[in-house]
Amino acid sequence: MSETAGVREVKSAARTVELLELLAARGDRPARLQELADELVVPRSSMYALLQTLITRGWVRTDTTGSLYGVGIRTLLTGTSYLDSDPRVRLVRPYLDEASEALGETIHLGRLDGPDVAYLATRESHEYLRTINRVGRRLPAHAGALGKALLAERPAEDLPEGPYEPLTPNSRTTRESLTADLAEIRARGYAIDREEAVLGIIGFGFALRYDTPPQDAISCSVAVTRLTPDHEAEIVTVMREIRARIESATAPGGTANWR
Template identity: 55%
Template sequence: MTEDISVRKVKSAVRTVELLEYLAARHDEPARLREISDALGMPRSSAHALLRTLVGQGWVRSDNSGTLYGIGIRALLVGTSYLDGDPYLPLITPFLDDLRAQWDETFHLARLDGTDIVYLATRESKQYLRTASRVGRRLPAYATSLGKALLAERFGPDRDEHVPAELQSLTPRTITDRAALDRELDDVRVRGYARDDEENTTGLCCFAVPLRYCKPAQDAISASVPVDRLTPQRERDLIDALQTQGDKVTRVVRPVANGDRWFAS
């Protein structure tokens, strides 16, 4: 009896996490009860009860009619605490500041999480503005330069854990064939940097290098440039700058990472 109760509690926790992740992935598009129930394979009565509980705790918000649901402010507080508690961000972000000051492009820091990369910090170019901050955003690792830089550090089953069975197309240029992806990752490993050519965002080319202060690398930095003003010389210069700063980050952060219980190599 006690074991059955424990199992039910674990299932309830999994459903709660799945629901929150589903709502978070929708960004500013709220969901109806039927959509949530269908997406998660959950009975509507169970989904409704869970939603009302989470609304009461501030993890989910609903409209005045109680028919539309979105992620709540408590999720923001938890995400912010993760960033505040990360020992590496304060060490790495000054290098992003230097890159942006010198090159006036958009630079990112991201971490590999499952089959996705998660953006931890962004320094925007003053030449153009995005409609929303990328911090906290998730994208499939295989479709980004950041993700490919980190996947290239892994081999065999270790790589497989971070690549979904089916590669979905984000743009017409996304690599959706696993063999082609592996060949691309082999090239990334040899040349020391990754590139995505409008593979997750049309009109944008990105370059990334892994930060090897732990093994295998968990984090990477990248530069994003609109393709309409990217020249071969600009590309070479940005890659050189990323590799130089990446080496500096590794030397600064490695002593901290080697003593860290999460990422010790």
């Protein structure tokens, strides 16, 4: 049994969390009992009992046959509470609105979570934009503008060894290529994702330096077909200004220092 800060992990709680994370990672693909038991190496009877407990409390749902399982509505309510209670998210939201109004493009706020970026807020483009990034979704940090902006703020030795998962033919899959890209980001002051996460979409990411190292970043996503040199310059100018205003508006102290 593992320990955290000298406290022994509660096995039943850990198993519950692992189950919910597994179901969440499957997205729109519900799971069967045996799949879950096999994946988590848990006896079928124990997994069934755990599922029934979570169904009763709304954390897991099942279909009319009782054979398929997915996350329940309580996960949504808890996730919404996280966003509503987070002071950084509350502070940044109005600035996302301003950037969206000024640029007419999709604006994101994301937070580094292990090897991924979790999307915390999104303002949609005035044009239809086929992105996969919605609130609550995750994207490997190496592939998108948000993640690369945050990785560039960290020592090179903190990068995972790789190889990295390619999301498109343009994704960087080796530690060497990502390290070189991050060096350019540091020199430039912001990240660029040229169809590395989604084909047809270019992203510009800006780390928010109100934490050290930064945990959050904002980005602007635009369709390749609409990105002219003048529009790119406008995006960079507006997003730099928005970043500076967010960082200036962040008062030190006064809120819980979450880890």
